[in-house]
Amino acid sequence: MTKAKLIYFDAPVSRGEECRLALHLAGIEFEDVRINAAAWPVLKEQTPYGGLPVLDLPGHPPLAHSNAILVLIGRRHGLHPADDLEAARHEGMMQHVEDLRAVVAPTIHMGAAEKKAAREALMAGFLPAWARYAEKNISGEPFFAGAKLHVVDLKLHMAVRWFIGGKVDHIPATIFDAYPKLMGVYLAVREHTGVKSWYAKP
Ligand SMILES: N[C@@H](CCC(=O)N[C@@H](CS)C(=O)NCC(=O)O)C(=O)O
Numbered sequence: 001m002t003k004a005k006l007i008y009f010d011a012p013v014s015r016g017e018e019c020r021l022a023l024h025l026a027g028i029e030f031e032d033v034r035i036n037a038a039a040w041p042v043l044k045e046q047t048p049y050g051g052l053p054v055l056d057l058p059g060h061p062p063l064a065h066s067n068a069i070l071v072l073i074g075r076r077h078g079l080h081p082a083d084d085l086e087a088a089r090h091e092g093m094m095q096h097v098e099d100l101r102a103v104v105a106p107t108i109h110m111g112a113a114e115k116k117a118a119r120e121a122l123m124a125g126f127l128p129a130w131a132r133y134a135e136k137n138i139s140g141e142p143f144f145a146g147a148k149l150h151v152v153d154l155k156l157h158m159a160v161r162w163f164i165g166g167k168v169d170h171i172p173a174t175i176f177d178a179y180p181k182l183m184g185v186y187l188a189v190r191e192h193t194g195v196k197s198w199y200a201k202p
Pocket of ligand 1: 014015016044051052053065067076098
């Protein structure tokens with residue numbers, strides 16, 4: 001292996017896409033390995049913790065867990081704070097996004113009636129609370145900590161984009177409209193030159 005390899009499912013979403021964006025913004029040339037569902041059961045057992053993304057760096061054991069991957073890329077390439085306390089504050093928000101995914105992901109494979117009930121319950125409690133806490137901890141503008149984009153912003157962007165696309169059944173696409181700082185991070189990342197250049201790639 002001569003260059004970094006990011007392994008994820010064949011979709012521009014979630015934990016994999018935020019790591020691809022971080023690698024791209026860091027200027028790291030990497031192999032973008034996209035796994036199809038049929039290949040996953042065999043590969044799963046070969047990954048460190050049974051999940052994707054996995055980052056392979058030449059000469060090192062594979063790295064797993066999106067936040068660990070993002071923090072490593074961020075630290076090495078100026079996309080994560082050098083100050084350890086500020087870094088921990090960013091990592092807290094990154095964990096907040098993981099908490100959101102952990103609660104919503106189990107509803108994806110539910111049957112129709114169970115899914116409707118579960119998501120309506122999330123809309124009545126967990127999701128507005130999640131957004132409120134996210135909003136409360138965004139200290140800057142337009143990004144999480146001010147003028148500069150960090151890996152935490154990529155993570156927040158992917159989380160917001162998941163819901164506001166209107167494709168999560170029983171969750172209105174307007175869910176985050178009342179949270180201007182959260183929406184501001186989403187928009188600022190979407191409009192970032194480096195992010196745009198990733199999506200302009202052939
Ligand atoms: N904590 C891990 C979670 C990894 C995870 O659950 N990834 C999902 C895709 S976003 C996955 O691999 N799902 C397939 C499976 O668990 O078999 C991370 O942050 O990367």
